[in-house]
Amino acid sequence: MIGDDEGSDLLDILGNRNRRRIIGLLREKPCYVTEIAERLMLNPKAVIDHLQYMERAEFLSSRTDTRRRKYYCLVRDISIEIKVAEPPVMMQQEFSSHELFLQSVLNLRSLLDARNRHIETLEYLESDLDAALDDLVSTSKEILAGETEINLITALCNSDLSVSEIQRITDIPVSLIEHSLARLEGGGIVTRHGQKYSVREINGKRTKR
Known part of the structure; x- marks a missing residue:
């Protein structure tokens, strides 16, 4: 059972898109600040603020490795169950079952198309970021x-x-x-x-x- 304060923290976390993205990334594996910022293309200072907020709310924990990098991981995952009330009977009768089904198909297809476009863009940017970091390392040998x-x-x-x-x-x-x-x-x-x-x-x- 979630208390009022904890429920408020949870709503604050889930109400922020970037916090949801960070949680999604940490579901894959623990990450450190720079890694999160680079993979999600966020300002590192904003990432720190989000991580510290979620750590104070006890949704995240952190540890430091031998290279002094602080890794963050989920203390507990978040699962939300949403109950939607049935619309009034009069509203349901305004549309046929066939029309409602077609609308659902169109909506799903639109959302999947949008998601695929974003995934393709992110994959392209991730590839460019990896190449740019490799270039930085290779050209820095006599400089840094x-x-x-x-x-x-x-x-x-x-x-x-x-x-x-x-x-x-x-x-x-x-x-x-x-x-x-x-x-x-x-x-x-x-x-x-x-x-x-x-x-x-x-x-x-x-x-x-």
Whole structure:
């Protein structure tokens, strides 16, 4: 039995499309913040907010691996049963059974077509993202100092971030983040705007995201 407070949290979670998408992804396997952001094409800061909300509501839990990446997983799955009241008899009689059936077929076909289009687009983008990440790794060998800086650049390609925000997303120690950012800034790879860091502008234009 779900209490009033828990029921309210559940409605807040299910009422947000991106939280539903995150839950769907975590049904497949535990994921860390950057992985969720890249697969769902979301801002890492927004992903953190959603994950922290669902963790406070005790729908998620987290653990940190040996590489200091924080993985999130479902504590319990969510199953909703919806009961729909029968329409008044007069309303049912306005349409024949044949007409109602055809309308149901058209509605189902329309939704399936829309879903397939989205799946094809996402698969295409996932392939492009994988290729872009491979290009980043292969071209960074003489530029970046290992996986830490690759993770920093990947995070900054999503959004301008502060040191504390980068730490929450990547779980890299703050001292190492500050050292790497200083080196990348000195190399003209990232720039700083107040407390935020971003990838360097190229020919007056911000690197595409």
